[in-house]
Amino acid sequence: MTPEELSTVVKSVLAEAVEAGELSVDLPENVVIERPKNREHGDWATTIALQLAKKAGMAPRGFAEILGARLEQVAGVERVEIAGPGFINITVDSAAAGELARTIVEAGDSFGHNTALAGRTVNLEFVSANPTGPLHLGHTRWAALGDAIGRLLRASGATVANEYYVNDAGNQMNVFGLSVLSRIHGEDVPEGGYPGEYVVELAQEILAARPDVKDMPREQALPIVRELGYQAQMGQIKDTLSSFGVHFDVFYSEQTLHSEGKVAAAVETLREQGHIEDRDGAVWLRTTDFGDDKDRVLFKADGEPTYFAADAAYYLSKRERGFSEKIYLLGADHHGYVSRLKAIAACAGDDPEHNIEVLIGQLMSIRGAKLSKRAGNIIELTELIEWLGADALRYTLARFPANSPIDVDPELLQSRTNDNPVFYVQYAHARSRNAARNAEAAGVDRESFDAGLLTHETEEELLAHLGRFTSVVASAAELREPHRVARYLESLASAYHGWYAVCRVAPSVSPDGVQDPVTDLNRTRLWLNDATAQVLRNGLALLGVTAPERM
Structure with a gap:
């Protein structure tokens, strides 16, 4: 039960x-x-x-x-x-408790899924790094947490779109294009440009595809180089995310907000709500009406839209696309965005306590990590994956609340000891699969099941842990806290290791090689063993971490 x-x-x-x-x-x-x-x-x-x-x-x-x-x-x-x-x-009673083992095995990958958030439609935006360079250490935490939150929301019945907002408008794209173009001509990047070997690599890639850009007038070559560099860099970003097990349903271009007239349309929508004010030749949104520390300019006196205007248009685009709930995952340097984003929601007529949620993640550091030779002044995510492994990184980042700073110990993550949490949990799964293989070799199958036989105190403890999984998933989704799943898996692994030490799945074998007969207790324990493996596997999957069969 x-x-x-x-x-x-x-x-x-x-x-x-x-x-x-x-x-x-x-x-x-x-x-x-x-x-x-x-x-x-x-x-x-x-x-x-x-x-x-x-x-x-x-x-x-x-x-x-x-x-x-x-x-x-x-x-x-x-x-x-x-x-x-x-x-x-x-x-x-023991039979009612033990029946859970069969329930889990029969449910398979769906065990733990629930309907706590059924009917809710969520836009989950995270990472959203500028397409002017590779993903790096600063993006790593939200890549892991954002993807895990999305998995938890879906497992709890919500309809979710993982979204990446591509900042492909603004002056940084011109600076990026000029940096690549300078490298094409064998020159240093301009002051304030993008350094790093990756810019040289982009220049070489573009030259191979379009050798004619080097002979063009620079004003003619710049938009071509900027677009080709942008496409190549976004391709690398997507490849890096894929290698980290992170999936996005939507890559939303900031540039389309301007080219499709959505910024101007957003201003008119906000004007209809009564919170627009024309002052000093500029167009202002009275965000102070809803707790912001100052009003925000949407269009400057020269008619140019501000970044804030794009933020407002982007929020409204999410609403127009049918997302009643919008979750933003922002870095530690974005605390000032919380009040202004909530003010946008309120000015648009939404409920800022329900329709928008802004999560701020704290910084992470990795002892001994070296700056990338390729990227210059950053630590690339691809290098972190190669060094520490996607599983170790994702699990470690998932097991701490987003609002707590993390200092990652690479030696611990690479160790094969019980002090390494990801190893401890993955080893529990691998041990369970080894126990199942040994049981099968000894002739144990799951043809019969007697829940009333699971009476050992370690079995009662293990079943109690298994029974908590669904509620842990539901609460982790509701609170946007994947660390609840990670910490649960560690307690489950501990309970499993304790049970494994005293309760045999396969029959005993005497010193002279004679095996005891297979009993219903062996068969029933195989169900419990496989149920534990299933929950470990399901929980790791919610964190985007693999469950190895052997270690």
Whole structure:
């Protein structure tokens, strides 16, 4: 019996009590089931009586006793105890608990998926690095976290589009084009240009495709070089993201906001909402109406749009494309964007507490990482992947809250010890697959299953951990906190290693090579072993990390 199933049972029992006139209260949307801090108090606990008793006009303990009496009659519930002012502690019988192993194996890759966010449509924007250079250390954290958040949202029933906003408008693209063009002519990049060997490589690539640009007047060659350099650099960015296991559904061009008239249209939409002000020849958005520290210019007095105008148009484009919820994942140097983006949403008539969410990630550093010879003054993501591995990087970045700084120890990530969290979890999966292979070689199969045989204390502990997975996924998605899944996997791996040490899946073999007979306990333990492997695999997949069969 999973916590989700038990939640449904408690809600059903509550409805029966209301229908019978024993309680008078509106039914809640869901009932939270949690693990008690002390396992002696039962397998699961709920505080629903404490939450609803006042509305029912009675003492919480009396409310709990009514529910407890009905819960004791439910198949699979062994014992119900009322503690303190009204805590309901529930112990399920071993067969009901053990059935979870079969449920997980039969559900396969879908186990852990839930409907907590069903019906919600989310635009998730992250990374969005300028297409003027390679992805680097500063982009790495959001690439890992953003992709993991998207996976969690989908697993919890939301419709999600991972989006990369391509900053392909503005002066930085001209500077980029001039830098590449200078290298084509064998010259140093202009002051304020983009240094690094990658610019030389782009110049060589463009010359190979278009040798005629070197003989053109520079004003004629510049737009060609700029476009070819941009396309080549975006191609490299996409290849790097792919090697990191990060997928985007949309690459949205900033330039299209201008070329398709969306910036001007956005200003008119905001004007209709009553928050536009024409002042000193410029067009202003009164973002101070909604908590920003100052009003923002959309169009300057010379008629040129500002970056903020593009931000407003981009927000509105997301709404026009059907995304009721917009999540922005921004770097540590973007704290000032939070109030202005929320002000845009409010000025557009949206609810800034519901329609937009801005997450700020803190800096990460890696001890011993060297600046890229190719890129000059940065540490490239491709080099980090080659050095530490995509799995180690992604898992490490996922296991810390986004708002906490990280100093990554490369020696730890490369170690094959239990002190290395990603190794510890991946090894648990590999060990489970090895146990399954050994069991198969000994003649153990899953043709029979007797949940009531899973009575060892380590089996009860392992099943309890497995039962938490779906709720962990749902809460991690709701809170945008992938680290909850990582920390859960580590506790599950610990429980599995503890069980593996004392409970055999394959029959014992005597010193003279005689194997004990295969029993239903062996077969049932194989189900539990494979269920654990499935949850480890599913959890790692949500973090974009592989689950190796052998290590």
